[in-house]
Amino acid sequence: MKGRPVRVDHQRFTALYHDTYRTVHAYVYRRLPPDDVADVVAETYLAAWRRLDTVPVADPVPWLLATARNLVMTAWRTRRHRTALTVALAELTPVATEPDVAERLAVFHAVARLSAADRDLLLASAWDGLSTGQIAAVLGCSYNAAAMRLHRARTRLADALQTVTVEGVTP
Numbered sequence: 001m002k003g004r005p006v007r008v009d010h011q012r013f014t015a016l017y018h019d020t021y022r023t024v025h026a027y028v029y030r031r032l033p034p035d036d037v038a039d040v041v042a043e044t045y046l047a048a049w050r051r052l053d054t055v056p057v058a059d060p061v062p063w064l065l066a067t068a069r070n071l072v073m074t075a076w077r078t079r080r081h082r083t084a085l086t087v088a089l090a091e092l093t094p095v096a097t098e099p100d101v102a103e104r105l106a107v108f109h110a111v112a113r114l115s116a117a118d119r120d121l122l123l124a125s126a127w128d129g130l131s132t133g134q135i136a137a138v139l140g141c142s143y144n145a146a147a148m149r150l151h152r153a154r155t156r157l158a159d160a161l162q163t164v165t166v167e168g169v170t171p
Helices: 012-031 034-049 061-079 084-092 099-115 117-126 134-140 142-161
Strands: none
Touching: 012 034, 012 061, 034 061, 061 134, 084 099, 084 142, 099 142, 117 142
């Protein structure tokens, strides 16, 4: 809006940034190549700055992660590298020589077979430690819908794990 000064509560924004930066950064870091992380995190806080009046005071993390999630998806669409993360991780995965490494490799391949939506749900729960309620807020759906999606994603992961061998994914 041209010509209208924007009033922002600088103290509130500073506190929001300091209280949530690590969570937002970790969320974005696990979903994008390192070169894109800083930009998406900065864009997330720019959105918060511009719409600080709509950011919940009590629990801003779901709002911030929903914003970051949208920006992450935009970054992937822009780069047209939907499979780049999977390829990069596969190149970094060591050769399976020990049972625990082989199991991790099997889980990696099983997760790679899942849809992006299922991976995002499972990562939000397992890596980011979000509760079902927080996942619902990030996705913009009800608690029950988030719980059902998470349950179905876990079921699909279990099914994918059964089709994975130590050597890789079965055709």
